[in-house]
Amino acid sequence: METAQDLIVCEHCDTVYRREVLTRGQVACCVKCGAVLERHQWIGLDGQFALILAALIVFVIANATPIVSLGLSGMSSATTLWGAVIAMWNDDSQVVSVLTVMTLFFFPLSQILIFGWVLWFARDGRRAPGFARAMVALHYVKPWSMIEVFMLGVLVAVVKASTYFDVIPGAGIWSFAVLTVLITIFASHDPRELWNVTRETPA
Template identity: 30%
Template sequence: MSEPGPVQLTELPLEALIACHECDLLMRKPQLADGECAQCPRCGYELYSHRHHVIRRSLALVCAALLLYIPANFLPLMQLNLLGQTREDTIWSGVLGLYDSGMQSIALLVFLCSMAVPLLKLLCQFFVLLSIRFNWGRSYGLLLYRIYHHMRDWGMLEVYLMGVLVSIVKLGDIAELSLGFGLLCFVALLFVQVWLEVTMEAHQIWSALSGEDSHAGD
C-alpha cells in the first residue's frame, strides 16, 4: 500500500500528479506494483489500485455477461398458474405488455434501463478491452470508455430484480408460481456485471488506453 506525498504544483508535470476525489489533495502519482493500492495520506481514500491481469480477467467476465444476456432477457423469469391458466413472463414480454397496455413511455423506459443500456455498456466494455488487448483502435477505445461512463447510471438491473422479487412475494399468495431458468440467468448476469465493475479498474484502463501502462494488456 502506497501513500503519495503532497507536492508543489511547479515541481512536477501535470501527468505526474493526482488529486484525491474526496478531499482534493494534490499529490505525486505513485508507481504501483501488482496488487498494491494508493491511498490519500490526508483522508485515507483509496485513489486507485493495480490489479493482476486486469484485461484478461475483465474480458472473461464481459464475455460471460454477453452470453448470459440473451437467456436473462428472453427466457421465462417465472411461470404463473392462476385459475387453470398458465403464463410465462420474460423481461421482453413485460416490455411488450406495457406497450400494448397503452403505457408506451413506461415500456420505453423499462426497455432502455433493463435491456438496451446494459447491452450497450457491455459492448462498450468489450470493445475497449479488445482495443487494449490487441493494441488497435485506442482512440476509439477512449471514446467508447467515455460513453460507457456516461451510461453507468442508466443501467438499473438491480432495480428490475427488486421489482421481480416484490412481484413474486405478492403473487405467491394468490397464484401458483414457479421460477424459470431466465431468473437464474438474470441474477447471474447481475453478479457478473458487479464483479466486472470491481475487476475493471478504471485507472488501469485509462492508463492503458493512453499508452501509459504498456503491460495492461498482458
C-alpha cells in the same frame, strides 16, 4: 522523466501523486482529503474480457427466455422481459415501458459492448479506435444500468404473487441474477485503469 501514466490526480482536491504499484487488497487514498485514488485490480485484462463475453451470453439468454411462469387452476402463463414491456405499452404505460427498455436493455448492452471493445485491444496493450470517446461513454452509461434494481423488484413481486398463483422462476430470471453478479464484479474495477495499461497505437 515521468509521464502522465506515472501520475495520478485526486478527483476531489486535485492533488497530484506519483503512481505506485498496488498489491492485492491495497487501496491508494489521498492524504489531503481521504478520497480513494485507485484500487488494486484483482482480475487481469484476459479475465475481464472473459467475464464480458459471459455477460453478453447471459444477457441474450435473459432477454430471450421467460422470466417467470404463473399458474392458476391448471392454466399457466409465461412472459419474457419484452413481453412485459409490450404489455405495459399497450396498457398506456409508455413512459414506464421506455424506461424499462433503456435501463434493462439499452444501457446494460451498451456497457457490455463498449467494455468488450476496449478490452479486446487492451489485452495487447493497445488502445481501441475511439478509446477516449468509449471511456467517456462508459462513465455516463454505467450509472443507468439498473439490473440489480430490477432483480429486487422481481423478487418482491414473486413473493407477493406466490400467495395467489403457482410461481415458477424461468431461465430469464436466473440469467438476470447471474448478470447482476457479473455486473457487480465489474463495478469493483475502475475502468480508468485502462488508461494506464494501454498505449496509443503508432500511426
